[in-house]
Amino acid sequence: xxxxxxxxxxxxxxxxxxxxxxxxxxxxxxxxxxxxxxxxxxxxxxxxxxxxxxxxxxxxxxxxxxxxxxxxxxxxxxxxxxxxxxxxxxxxxxxxxxxxxxxxxxxxxxxxxxxxxxxxxxxxxxxxxxxxxxxxxxxxxxxxxxxxxxxxxxxxxxxxxxxxxxxxxxxxxxxxxxxxxxxxxxxxxxxxxxxxxxxxxxxxxxxxxxxxxxxxxxxxxxxxxxxxxxxxxxxxxxxxxxxxxxxxxxxxxxxxxxxxxxxx
Amino acid sequence: xxxxxxxxxxxxxxxxxxxxxxxxxxxxxxxxxxxxxxxxxxxxxxxxxxxxxxxxxxxxxxxxxxxxxxxxxxxxxxxxxxxxxxxxxxxxxxxxxxxxxxxxxxxxxxxxxxxxxxxxxxxxxxxxxxxxxxxxxxxxxxxxxxxxxxxxxxxxxxxxxxxxxxxxxxxxxxxxxxxxxxxxxxxxxxxxxxxxxxxxxxxxxxxxxxxxxxxxxxxxxxxxxxxxxxxxxxxxxxxxxxxxxxxxxxxxxxxxxxxxxxxxxxxxxxxxxxxxxxxxxxxxxxxxxxxxxxxxxxxxxxxxxxxxxxxxxxxxxxxxxxxxxxxxxxxxxxxxxxxxxxxxxxxxxxxxxxxxxxxxxxxxxxxxxxxxxxxxxxxxxxxxxxxxxxxxxxxxxxxxxxxxxx
Numbered sequence: 001x002x003x004x005x006x007x008x009x010x011x012x013x014x015x016x017x018x019x020x021x022x023x024x025x026x027x028x029x030x031x032x033x034x035x036x037x038x039x040x041x042x043x044x045x046x047x048x049x050x051x052x053x054x055x056x057x058x059x060x061x062x063x064x065x066x067x068x069x070x071x072x073x074x075x076x077x078x079x080x081x082x083x084x085x086x087x088x089x090x091x092x093x094x095x096x097x098x099x100x101x102x103x104x105x106x107x108x109x110x111x112x113x114x115x116x117x118x119x120x121x122x123x124x125x126x127x128x129x130x131x132x133x134x135x136x137x138x139x140x141x142x143x144x145x146x147x148x149x150x151x152x153x154x155x156x157x158x159x160x161x162x163x164x165x166x167x168x169x170x171x172x173x174x175x176x177x178x179x180x181x182x183x184x185x186x187x188x189x190x191x192x193x194x195x196x197x198x199x200x201x202x203x204x205x206x207x208x209x210x211x212x213x214x215x216x217x218x219x220x221x222x223x224x225x226x227x228x229x230x231x232x233x234x235x236x237x238x239x240x241x242x243x244x245x246x247x248x249x250x251x252x253x254x255x256x257x258x259x260x261x262x263x264x
Numbered sequence: 265x266x267x268x269x270x271x272x273x274x275x276x277x278x279x280x281x282x283x284x285x286x287x288x289x290x291x292x293x294x295x296x297x298x299x300x301x302x303x304x305x306x307x308x309x310x311x312x313x314x315x316x317x318x319x320x321x322x323x324x325x326x327x328x329x330x331x332x333x334x335x336x337x338x339x340x341x342x343x344x345x346x347x348x349x350x351x352x353x354x355x356x357x358x359x360x361x362x363x364x365x366x367x368x369x370x371x372x373x374x375x376x377x378x379x380x381x382x383x384x385x386x387x388x389x390x391x392x393x394x395x396x397x398x399x400x401x402x403x404x405x406x407x408x409x410x411x412x413x414x415x416x417x418x419x420x421x422x423x424x425x426x427x428x429x430x431x432x433x434x435x436x437x438x439x440x441x442x443x444x445x446x447x448x449x450x451x452x453x454x455x456x457x458x459x460x461x462x463x464x465x466x467x468x469x470x471x472x473x474x475x476x477x478x479x480x481x482x483x484x485x486x487x488x489x490x491x492x493x494x495x496x497x498x499x500x501x502x503x504x505x506x507x508x509x510x511x512x513x514x515x516x517x518x519x520x521x522x523x524x525x526x527x528x529x530x531x532x533x534x535x536x537x538x539x540x541x542x543x544x545x546x547x548x549x550x551x552x553x554x555x556x557x558x559x560x561x562x563x564x565x566x567x568x569x570x571x572x573x574x575x576x577x578x579x580x581x582x583x584x585x586x587x588x589x590x591x592x593x594x595x596x597x598x599x600x601x602x603x604x605x606x607x608x609x610x611x612x613x614x615x616x617x618x619x620x621x622x623x624x625x626x627x628x629x630x631x632x633x634x635x636x637x638x639x640x641x642x643x644x645x646x647x648x649x650x651x652x653x654x655x656x657x658x659x660x661x662x663x664x665x666x667x668x669x670x
Contacts, residue, residue, distance in 0.1 A: 093391045096495050097349040114394045116353050 029088045032076045037107045042073040042128060047089070049080050049099040058100045058119050065124035072128065104128075110138035133190040135178045140211040145175035145232070148207040150182045150196055157221075159206055164225035171229070194218070210235055267589070271596045274569075281565050286605040288561035289643050292554030293609025294616060297639045299550060301617035303543040305629045309473075310536050320428070321502040321513055323347065323524045328499070342366070342496035345484075347521050348383070351502065352391055354520050358513050361385060361503040363429050366484055368491040370458045372448050378479045379458055381487030381497075382424070384433040421467035424481060428501060435486045437466035443477035458482065459490035473628055551642070558643065559650040562601055566594050567654040578663040587659035594658055598651030599644055606643030610636035 029045060036043040044062055048055040066073050078085045080099065089095045092103050097116060104113035104127035112134060113127030129137060132148070139146045147162045158177055166175050180187055182198040182205075191198060194207045194215070208216040208228055217231040275282045325341035348364045363382065370379035421439055424430045430439070438458065440450050445468040450456060454465045463482060471477055488495060504513055517526040570577070577590055614631045621629035 093387075093394075094349075096345045098346040098353075111394070114353060116350065 029076055029078055029085070032074060033105060033109075036074045036105075037109065040107045041071070042107065042112070043105045044073055044075045044124070044127075045078055045088070045092070045103045045105065046075065047078045047080050047092075047094050047097070047099060047101045047103070054117060055100040058102060058115075058117075061119045061121060062102060062124065065121040069128075106134035106137070108134050108138050110134045110141060112137060130187045130190045132178050132180050132187055133193075135176075136190075136209055137213075139176040139178075140209060140213060143211055145171070145211075145216075146209040147175060147177045148194065148209060149177060149179040149204065150191070150194075150201070150207065151179065151204045152182060152201065157204060159204065159219070159221045159223065161219065161223045161225050161228060162206055165228050168225055168229070208232070267593060267596060271593060271600060274573075274597060275600060278569070281569065282601065285562050285565040285601045285647075286608070289554070289558040289602060289605025289647060290609040290612065292550065292558045293606050293639045293643050294613040295550045296547060296554055296642075297610050297613025297636060298616040298620070299543055299547045300635045300639075301614060301629050301632055302621050302624070302627070303540055303547060304632060304635065305617075305621060305627045306536060306540050306543070309627045310540065320529055321504060321517065322527050322529075323351075323500040323502065323517060323521060324498070324527070326523065326525050328525060342493070342498055343500065343521075343524055345488075345495040345497050347524065348497070348500055349391070349394075350520060351500070351517065352388070352394055354516070355394075356513055356516050356520075358504045359502055361429050362388070363501040363503065364484060364497040365499050365501065366487055366491075366493060366497045367479075368459075368487060368493060370480070372450075372456055372458065372480075375448065377444060377448075377458075379487060379491075380479050380481050381484035382430060382433065382481050383484040385429050385431050422470055424469055424476075428503060430481075433466070433481075433483050435483045436462070436464055437482070438463040439466050439481040440468045441477040441479045441481075442469055442471040444480055447478075456480075459487075461486070461490050475626075554642065555646050558605070559646045562598055562647045562650040563654065565601070566598055566651040567657075569597070570594065570654045570658040573658075574661060577658050577661050581661065581663040590661070591655045591659035594651055594655035595648060598647040598655070602644035602647030603640065605647070606640035609643065610639050613639070 033043050044066065046055075046059060046062060048058075062075055066075055078088055080089055080095065086095075092111070094101055094103070100117065102113070102115045102119055103111055104115075104124075106112050106129055108131075110129070112129040113123065115123055136146045136148060147158070147165075149158050149162065151157055158179060162177065165171055166177070182191065182196065182201050196205060196207070196218075204221050206219045206221075206223065208219065208231065210216050210232060214235055216235045217228070219228060219231075323343065325343055328341055345364060348362055351359065351362060366381040368379050368381070370377055419431045421430055421433075424439060433439070438456065440448075445451070445465075448456075450465055450468070452465055452467060456463050456465060458480065469476065484497070487493070502513065502517065514526050514528055518524075580590060581587075614629075614636060617629045618631075621627050
């Protein structure tokens with residue numbers, strides 16, 4: 001009985017995937033992305049090479065996870081074997097990636113999740129980034145620095161230190177500002193990840209982010225440009241290991257590492 | 265007649281005895297100097313590799329040989345290229361850059377050459393989003409540094425020699441190793457045909473003293489297409505940010521890619537370190553052999569010389585030569601034997617090491633004057649020590665007994 005149920009479920013899923021496949025080529029993936037962006041919906045693109053069990057399993061998980069999110073997300077498919085799909089494959093750089101692979105794209109074009117071979121509903125849920133988190137991701141994916149200015153009222157001010165930093169010739173044109181209120185309920189997840197508790201907040205705070213997704217530091221309203229620049233340079237050295245290649249003079253400190261390793 | 269002239273005449277009168285004594289010393293010194301040179305340069309090479317590549321990890325097929333880090337990607341076996349993306353998607357802490365490579369045989373005007381497909385770092389830009397998407401929710405712990413734009417040094421094709429990666433490489437471009445360029449008389453801007461396809465020489469790398477010098481590098485995907493290899497690579501080099509991170513990454517990568525072999529540079533050079541240790545031990549053994557064989561040979565030469573020259577020694581003493589002078593005579597002769605054998609052996613040893621080093625150990629060897637000087641000093645010391653007892657015996661000879669025997 002159980003085997004029959006599994007068989008029927010597989011047939012049903014295969015059927016739905018076949019229908020989806022039939023439907024998908026007619027609509028260009030770019031059109032799907034544009035349409036979803038206009039509607040403020042996420043797009044989940046399932047890239048696949050064959051219609052094997054792994055693809056079926058990923059499709060089933062996606063469909064299950066998106067069942068109650070019809071108004072938030074669109075699901076589309078890309079057969080990487082089809083020549084016509086090359087632009088979208090190249091755009092996401094998945095031509096030689098392990099398949100099946102799902103890419104989650106926010107309405108603003110930020111990639112908020114990439115899942116290869118297997119997928120869980122929890123990871124699909126994680127891909128729904130908040131609007132401002134998606135803005136930050138988009139900026140960092142373009143290689144830009146991001147100042148997340150969290151204010152105590154609706155109109156979050158950009159601190160003077162941030163303004164000075166952004167006009168500094170060394171950093172000019174390399175950063176974006178994302179400002180929002182600490183009490184915006186839509187940004188609760190983002191604030192949690194930045195470890196900002198609105199209830200405990202007494203003054204505006206600025207989180208400084210750098211690609212790929214490094215929290216360079218959090219600064220109060222009085223922080224200066226120099227403090228932020230120093231924190232950025234410190235984030236570039238990666239860790240306190242004296243032998244780290246980003247740590248100046250690392251080679252001279254060779255014995256320190258050996259001693260540390262020995263003490264492990 | 266001066267002491268030096270007497271010794272020189274004595275040596276010339278007995279060329280066979282002199283030759284055997286010098287030969288014994290020379291062979292010992294040759295072996296000692298050659299071994300020491302190869303050991304020293306091999307140790308330097310290991311140290312250089314550890315310094316330069318200490319933070320790097322190699323991912324190769326399970327059965328790949330790992331005798332040399334730089335040749336590990338030329339083993340005839342392959343891995344799926346999708347492993348590169350799997351590593352990127354895993355967003356492991358400490359991974360700085362990835363450099364997949366595919367080696368295929370090719371030829372230029374009928375002369376064989378190794379064509380190595382490499383992936384420029386610009387190809388990974390489209391995948392930067394993968395890192396952001398996955399890492400955004402992780403706290404900044406350990407070696408997860410903020411990326412900075414590539415520097416001018418990163419953008420130079422020569423970065424392939426120094427940093428093991430190249431920022432930009434078009435499908436029509438090739439980069440020549442120094443030795444390959446010299447052998448095929450190729451210059452920047454020249455056009456060459458590889459695997460039936462035209463390429464333009466983008467750059468010629470500076471000499472590195474590694475297998476890379478004899479290679480030609482092209483875009484990985486072009487090499488895959490031209491060689492019909494499919495989406496495979498021979499090895500993936502993971503550039504970690506520091507040695508400790510590399511150590512921590514190995515088990516994670518091994519778990520992620522169970523069909524591959526994941527090793528650090530320390531593991532690759534482990535065999536070489538063991539060989540160096542063995543050669544150091546053998547050097548000591550050769551020194552002992554030099555002392556025993558060379559010393560015994562000189563001892564025998566000088567002792568028989570004293571026996572044969574009893575009458576002359578007696579005459580010298582009767583003419584007023586002091587025991588010190590007689591003793592000096594034989595010690596000076598031993599010094600000459602040691603010096604000639606030592607200098608000849610040192611020169612021969614350096615020559616042997618310079619010839620054998622690149623062939624046997626894959627390293628370039630240059631003369632080490634301190635090693636040669638120490639070997640010559642050791643040879644003179646050994647011969648002096650060996651000649652001391654017969655010289656002392658000669659100094660103690662009674663001229664009356666000498667003449668009575670005659």
